[in-house]
Amino acid sequence: MSISRSQNTNRGAGTSLPGTRTLDVEVAEDRHAESMMINMGPQHPSTHGVLRLILELDGEEIKRCEPVIGYLHRGKEKVGETFSLHKFIPYTDRLDYLAPLSNNVAFALACEKLLGIECAPRAQSIRVICHELSRISAHLLGLGAYAMDLGAMTIFLWTFRERETIYSLIERICGARFTTSYTRVGGVERDLPDDFLGKLEAFVKEMPGRVDEYEAMLSRNKIWVKRTQGVGIITKEQALQFGLTGPNLRGSGIDYDVRKAHPYLGYEHYEFEVPIGTEGDCYDRYLCRVMEMRQSVRILEQVLQTIPAGPVLNRDGDGVLKSVLPEKTKVLTNMEALIHQFMVGTTDVHMPVGEVYFSAENPKGELGFYLRGDGQLTPARLRIRGPSFANLQILTELLPGHMIADVMAVLGSIDFVMGECDR
Amino acid sequence: MSKSASGKGSSGAPTGAGTGAAGGKDAGGRGSKVGTLATLTNHGDPAAAAALVALFPAASRVESYQGDVRVHVAPAQEVELIRRARDQFGYDHFIDRLGADRGPEADPRFDVITLLGNLRTGKRLIVVTTLPEDEPETPTLCAVFRGADWFEREIYDMYGVRFSGHRDCKRILMPDHFPDFPLRKEYPMEGRGEFAAPRRALGGNVDGKDGTVAIPSQPGRPGPPTRDPLDRTGAPRP
Amino acid sequence: MTPDTSSGRPATRGDERGPAPAGRRTAELVVPEQASDTGLNDEGGFFVTQVDALVNWSRKNSLWPLPLGLSCCAIEFMATAASRYDMARFGAEVARFSPRQADLMLVAGTCTYKMAEAARRVYDQMAEPKWVISMGACASSGGMYRTYSVVQGIDTFLPVDFYISGCPPRPENVLNTMMKLQKKIEREKTLRP
Numbered sequence: 001m002s003i004s005r006s007q008n009t010n011r012g013a014g015t016s017l018p019g020t021r022t023l024d025v026e027v028a029e030d031r032h033a034e035s036m037m038i039n040m041g042p043q044h045p046s047t048h049g050v051l052r053l054i055l056e057l058d059g060e061e062i063k064r065c066e067p068v069i070g071y072l073h074r075g076k077e078k079v080g081e082t083f084s085l086h087k088f089i090p091y092t093d094r095l096d097y098l099a100p101l102s103n104n105v106a107f108a109l110a111c112e113k114l115l116g117i118e119c120a121p122r123a124q125s126i127r128v129i130c131h132e133l134s135r136i137s138a139h140l141l142g143l144g145a146y147a148m149d150l151g152a153m154t155i156f157l158w159t160f161r162e163r164e165t166i167y168s169l170i171e172r173i174c175g176a177r178f179t180t181s182y183t184r185v186g187g188v189e190r191d192l193p194d195d196f197l198g199k200l201e202a203f204v205k206e207m208p209g210r211v212d213e214y215e216a217m218l219s220r221n222k223i224w225v226k227r228t229q230g231v232g233i234i235t236k237e238q239a240l241q242f243g244l245t246g247p248n249l250r251g252s253g254i255d256y257d258v259r260k261a262h263p264y265l266g267y268e269h270y271e272f273e274v275p276i277g278t279e280g281d282c283y284d285r286y287l288c289r290v291m292e293m294r295q296s297v298r299i300l301e302q303v304l305q306t307i308p309a310g311p312v313l314n315r316d317g318d319g320v321l322k323s324v325l326p327e328k329t330k331v332l333t334n335m336e337a338l339i340h341q342f343m344v345g346t347t348d349v350h351m352p353v354g355e356v357y358f359s360a361e362n363p364k365g366e367l368g369f370y371l372r373g374d375g376q377l378t379p380a381r382l383r384i385r386g387p388s389f390a391n392l393q394i395l396t397e398l399l400p401g402h403m404i405a406d407v408m409a410v411l412g413s414i415d416f417v418m419g420e421c422d423r
Numbered sequence: 424m425s426k427s428a429s430g431k432g433s434s435g436a437p438t439g440a441g442t443g444a445a446g447g448k449d450a451g452g453r454g455s456k457v458g459t460l461a462t463l464t465n466h467g468d469p470a471a472a473a474a475l476v477a478l479f480p481a482a483s484r485v486e487s488y489q490g491d492v493r494v495h496v497a498p499a500q501e502v503e504l505i506r507r508a509r510d511q512f513g514y515d516h517f518i519d520r521l522g523a524d525r526g527p528e529a530d531p532r533f534d535v536i537t538l539l540g541n542l543r544t545g546k547r548l549i550v551v552t553t554l555p556e557d558e559p560e561t562p563t564l565c566a567v568f569r570g571a572d573w574f575e576r577e578i579y580d581m582y583g584v585r586f587s588g589h590r591d592c593k594r595i596l597m598p599d600h601f602p603d604f605p606l607r608k609e610y611p612m613e614g615r616g617e618f619a620a621p622r623r624a625l626g627g628n629v630d631g632k633d634g635t636v637a638i639p640s641q642p643g644r645p646g647p648p649t650r651d652p653l654d655r656t657g658a659p660r661p
Numbered sequence: 662m663t664p665d666t667s668s669g670r671p672a673t674r675g676d677e678r679g680p681a682p683a684g685r686r687t688a689e690l691v692v693p694e695q696a697s698d699t700g701l702n703d704e705g706g707f708f709v710t711q712v713d714a715l716v717n718w719s720r721k722n723s724l725w726p727l728p729l730g731l732s733c734c735a736i737e738f739m740a741t742a743a744s745r746y747d748m749a750r751f752g753a754e755v756a757r758f759s760p761r762q763a764d765l766m767l768v769a770g771t772c773t774y775k776m777a778e779a780a781r782r783v784y785d786q787m788a789e790p791k792w793v794i795s796m797g798a799c800a801s802s803g804g805m806y807r808t809y810s811v812v813q814g815i816d817t818f819l820p821v822d823f824y825i826s827g828c829p830p831r832p833e834n835v836l837n838t839m840m841k842l843q844k845k846i847e848r849e850k851t852l853r854p
Contacts, residue, residue, distance in 0.1 A: 043779055050731055073597065163740070354488035
């Protein structure tokens with residue numbers, strides 16, 4: 001629809017009416033050919049952290065999308081090469097900061113794989129409790145923030161109510177609500193308090209009812225369904241090519257859960273199901289997360305039945321004393337224990353020569369650690385394979401063709417966190 | 424809008440079956456957690472790796488540690504080997520692509536490591552190629568796995584390794600004009616003070632004096648010592 | 662009731678140290694030079710004090726935060742805003758993500774050099790009066806990240822009113838700091854010299 005020049009010129013005295021004058025207007029041939037560049041972020045309520053999206057829009061439709069990341073790059077891999085394994089544990093809390101205990105567990109297992117140390121049996125169950133509690137916690141926040149982005153603020157407040165309960169539980173375990181630094185090589189830092197299992201049982205009893213509440217609000221809500229079904233469809237081929245993991249992969253119909261494929265911490269003994277989607281759209285990923293919460297509760301119930309007694313740090317075996325913290329009661333009375341406490345906690349532990357990769361099924365996906373040791377005191381390479389780094393890359397292929405309002409739906413359903421994306 | 428209930432819940436088939444792992448279901452019965460290391464150290468498939476390497480006899484070898492199987496290959500054959508692994512051996516899940524620095528004295532210096540997963544057998548494969556320091560360049564993997572895009576940009580950003588054929592290999596985590604490669608071993612963790620100049624443009628002269636900030640303190644009580652926080656020469660803070 | 666400048670004293674509250682720098686508010690203890698009970702001295706006295714008190718009261722009880730949620734501290738900020746700790750009781754009901762509509766910039770999380778430019782721009786877009794709280798160890802001093810990409814304290818490019826320590830600070834700590842900020846706002850002099 002272009003207005004050509006000739007229409008607007010009324011040259012010639014014979015054609016113009018008295019009292020009017022002609023306007024010589026030059027208009028672009030096709031004014032709709034230009035697209036608009038919009039910058040979303042890095043400070044934006046819906047980008048879930050410091051993500052920047054450069055969107056090229058044709059009206060409401062996105063023609064091109066380029067995510068810019070790195071606004072939270074804190075140099076953790078460099079820190080990993082500078083500090084010893086134990087000193088790095090607090091840095092792992094801040095990777096996926098919605099589920100700090102999960103990161104602790106993944107890192108401790110990677111260290112144990114490299115050093116060849118078994119985890120104490122009771123600590124394995126405690127770690128499973130931590131892993132699943134933080135999975136519930138992360139999914140709750142993901143769901144709450146996702147719903148809030150799409151306008152349902154109630155869900156945010158409701159999920160935070162449950163998160164506060166989980167925070168109280170975590171605080172009972174290790175003293176901190178949030179950045180826990182709870183696991184150690186060979187086990188966990190301290191044993192559970194006496195009343196903890198009772199409180200966990202109470203939480204496990206009430207949680208399914210709460211999840212029912214969320215589903216009642218969202219799953220058949222017309223607005224929710226319209227905004228998430230058919231939006232952001234990720235095909236199986238895309239998911240495999242981009243290395244998606246977690247609910248993003250399973251929402252597209254691929255049956256892969258690290259807890260089933262490469263079981264750790266005794267997951268092969270627990271009965272639980274892995275929800276798999278069919279369409280690969282935002283709604284499927286949302287449902288995967290909700291159902292995963294229910295399965296996590298199921299796992300917690302089983303752990304409550306089977307948690308063994310015993311020490312929470314494995315101090316048996318060769319080479320263990322050089323990597324595992326000694327008993328605190330002995331540290332102040334026994335010279336050898338004191339020396340080992342200093343060696344392991346303050347100075348560094350000699351790494352073996354070799355490289356391993358270990359990954360755990362974190363709430364956001366597969367969090368992996370590639371550790372290389374070369375006999376020195378610090379790792380030669382500590383690579384953090386953050387699931388959100390791979391998950392975010394798909395936006396370049398996924399968003400074009402969608403409308404700008406769908407960006408919130410897609411971002412919330414991918415459920416990434418910049419801490420593990422930028423590291 | 425007639426979408427019937429959603430994702431079907433299915434119990435994921437234990438894809439690690441048949442490996443004879445000691446951490447199997449009968450090890451001490453339910454609840455017994457003996458032997459976690461056994462399930463951590465059975466992630467590799469040495470037979471498949473050996474068969475893969477047999478297709479690329481020049482400059483290839485297989486190593487393993489704690490059950491993880493690594494295939495070392497020459498840079499020129501890396502992309503082809505990964506393509507074969509994907510098409511012929513079923514390693515079609517792209518997990519990771521990372522760089523590593525063996526140190527300034529090592530020659531060749533930079534590793535490029537790719538992690539692949541086979542979802543059917545549940546095994547992982549690690550492919551390693553090593554590049555010299557003076558010309559760290561290798562072909563891009565983007566033709567085989569589109570997801571390698573950002574991973575290769577990060578390797579360039581952190582190590583300076585170039586990927587020929589990449590559509591736009593620019594920095595991804597650091598600002599675009601950052602002058603150095605942070606994960607190289609000789610680069611200090613604290614940095615080298617690269618950001619002094621941009622800071623002035625940020626309006627760092629908050630109180631008319633460069634480098635100081637007026638903190639609302641009671642009269643008579645001194646504020647923090649005047650220092651340039653971007654001074655990374657290694658001098659200790661006052 | 663404009664202050665009388667005939668005596669040569671500067672009209673603004675910058676006093677002998679020079680005019681107050683743009684965008685900067687310092688809090689000072691209010692010690693009026695002449696205690697006047699008639700309210701008819703040069704500076705307006707009682708009347709402007711009451712207007713000031715009203716203005717400050719309304720500002721402190723309607724602080725709208727702009728959460729510059731950079732990393733983990735943002736999650737604790739969200740917990741502070743949620744129902745258990747409920748920042749809304751203090752008037753900070755709406756977290757306005759647009760700088761044009763916010764008074765208080767709460768920098769929550771690690772600020773990298775790449776992000777600092779954006780953070781500064783957001784601060785510049787806020788309208789006066791505005792305050793900045795640096796939440797957490799990373800924003801206050803770089804925290805546990807003494808690395809090449811992390812700004813060692815946002816006070817290198819932003820004027821900070823309060824620092825909250827903690828990694829992350831508990832919500833009670835955040836609320837405590839907001840209350841302190843409210844006390845500080847009470848003492849501010851808008852009309853008074």
